Amino acid sequence: METVMLKDEDVIRVFEYFGADPRRWPDDRRSAALAHIAASTKSFDSWAREAARLDALLDSNLVPAIRPGLKARMLALPDQSSSTPLALHRDSTIRLRAALLPGRYWQAAAGLVVAAVLGFMTGIQLPQEGDSLEALDISAFMQGVTQDEEELL
Amino acid sequence: MQDGHALASLSDEALMERVGRQDRTAYAALVERHLEHMIAVAFRMAGGRAEAEDIVQEAFLRLWRSAPAWQARNARFSTWFHRVVINLCIDLSRKRKWLPLEAAGDIDDPAPSPEEKAEDHDMQSQIADALASLPHQQRAAVTLCYYEGLSNREAADVLQTSVKAVESLLVRARRGLAEKLASFRSEICETR
Numbered sequence: 308m309e310t311v312m313l314k315d316e317d318v319i320r321v322f323e324y325f326g327a328d329p330r331r332w333p334d335d336r337r338s339a340a341l342a343h344i345a346a347s348t349k350s351f352d353s354w355a356r357e358a359a360r361l362d363a364l365l366d367s368n369l370v371p372a373i374r375p376g377l378k379a380r381m382l383a384l385p386d387q388s389s390s391t392p393l394a395l396h397r398d399s400t401i402r403l404r405a406a407l408l409p410g411r412y413w414q415a416a417a418g419l420v421v422a423a424v425l426g427f428m429t430g431i432q433l434p435q436e437g438d439s440l441e442a443l444d445i446s447a448f449m450q451g452v453t454q455d456e457e458e459l460l
Numbered sequence: 461m462q463d464g465h466a467l468a469s470l471s472d473e474a475l476m477e478r479v480g481r482q483d484r485t486a487y488a489a490l491v492e493r494h495l496e497h498m499i500a501v502a503f504r505m506a507g508g509r510a511e512a513e514d515i516v517q518e519a520f521l522r523l524w525r526s527a528p529a530w531q532a533r534n535a536r537f538s539t540w541f542h543r544v545v546i547n548l549c550i551d552l553s554r555k556r557k558w559l560p561l562e563a564a565g566d567i568d569d570p571a572p573s574p575e576e577k578a579e580d581h582d583m584q585s586q587i588a589d590a591l592a593s594l595p596h597q598q599r600a601a602v603t604l605c606y607y608e609g610l611s612n613r614e615a616a617d618v619l620q621t622s623v624k625a626v627e628s629l630l631v632r633a634r635r636g637l638a639e640k641l642a643s644f645r646s647e648i649c650e651t652r
Contacts, residue, residue, distance in 0.1 A: 324631045326606065333612055361638050365606060368587040370500040371509055377499075380513075381491045381520050385484055388524055 311339040318343050319354050327359035472537035480527040487524060494538075497608065498545050504603045505549035507592045515548045535617075542604065542618040550596045590640040594633055597621075601629035602637075 313321075313336065321340045325332045329341060344351055467475065467489040478486035498519060502512035522544055530540070591599055597619065604615040605626065616626045 320631075323634065324627055326634075331606065331609075357638075361634060361641070364583065364587055364641050365602075365637070367583050368504070368591065369584065370503045373496060373499055374509075374513070377513060378491060378495060381495060381517060382488055384517065384521050385482075385487060385524050388521060 311336060313339045313343045315343075315347065315349055318347075318351060322351065322354040322358040326362040326365075327355050328362060472541075476523075476527055476530055476537050479524065480530060487527075490523065491520060494541060498541070501542065501545050501603055501608060502549055504591060504607055505546065505596075505599060506552060507588055511552060515545060515552060518548055519544045539614065539617045542608075542610075543620070546600050546604075546618060550600075553596065587637075587641065590637050593640065594636055598629045598633035598636065601626055602633045605630055 317336075318340050321332055321336055329337055332340060467486060470478075470486075470489070472490065472493070475486040475490050479490065495516065498516045499512050502515040502519075503509060506512050506515060519541065523541065591602070594602070600619055601615060604610045604618060605612060610618070612623045612626045612630075616623045619626065619629075
């Protein structure tokens with residue numbers, strides 16, 4: 308590996324960026340930084356101490372042990388997954404959609420189809436031209452009373 | 461199908477190729493190899509055990525489902541899988557900001573005891589809070605480089621950025637953490 312010459316500020320940056328432990332320093336700067344610290348008349352103790360303090364705090368943030376049963380939960384995932392792998396399923400859906408309608412127009416088209424179906428369903432439930440007005444009791448309906456209620460009045 | 465010993469010697473990429481052919485033993489080998497690391501990544505990114513488990517579950521599900529198409533991609537498995545987990549964590553934390561109260565569901569843990577409440581002020585929870593307060597990318601850089609020991613190059617590949625940008629994220633993260641934890645340290649000093 309090529310030897311890199313570092314300046315004091317480069318070494319300070321190494322402490323600031325990567326902490327006090329040389330094992331965490333980048334490979335391309337570790338040896339050069341250690342050599343510079345050893346050879347320099349400047350003391351890097353305060354930087355090293357400050358970095359080590361933060362490292363100690365970060366190291367105290369422990370990950371809890373994996374719960375029993377978690378691995379089994381992960382191993383069971385293929386059983387819960389659809390038999391068609393997602394990539395294949397998604398690709399075929401996208402291809403189908405792209406073949407039928409370009410871009411995002413499929414959403415608008417789907418909305419139109421739903422509106423047409425709803426319109427048709429509403430249409431077949433409305434009174435037709437031949438329907439008797441008496442049977443529908445439109446006048447009573449308009450007044451908010453039924454025929455039976457009218458008799459009582 | 462091969463036994464566990466033979467599979468253990470295979471690379472992640474070779475295992476992934478087998479998973480693409482619906483080989484469950486290869487899938488189990490990948491779970492065995494990466495579960496603990498990915499839980500650690502998700503825990504530090506998401507800040508909670510239940511969230512970390514859900515994120516890693518989703519990541520393994522995606523692994524299984526996308527394995528047939530994965531072999532065509534030009535990326536190391538660990539880079540790709542770290543990216544999946546990190547992106548899921550970022551997505552979750554973005555959504556969490558906007559979730560209505562009802563969507564929060566039941567609380568995972570019972571109400572804390574007085575002792576546990578006192579422990580909330582301990583160093584670990586303060587550090588977790590400080591980490592959680594960092595912007596996503598900075599948190600991801602610290603998680604990958606500091607905790608997971610990825611090189612800056614590997615972290616840059618996961619985050620799809622440059623090495624220089626990763627170093628910049630790291631220094632900003634460490635400065636931010638030092639600042640937040642300095643106030644915590646002074647609080648502790650005042651109370652003692």
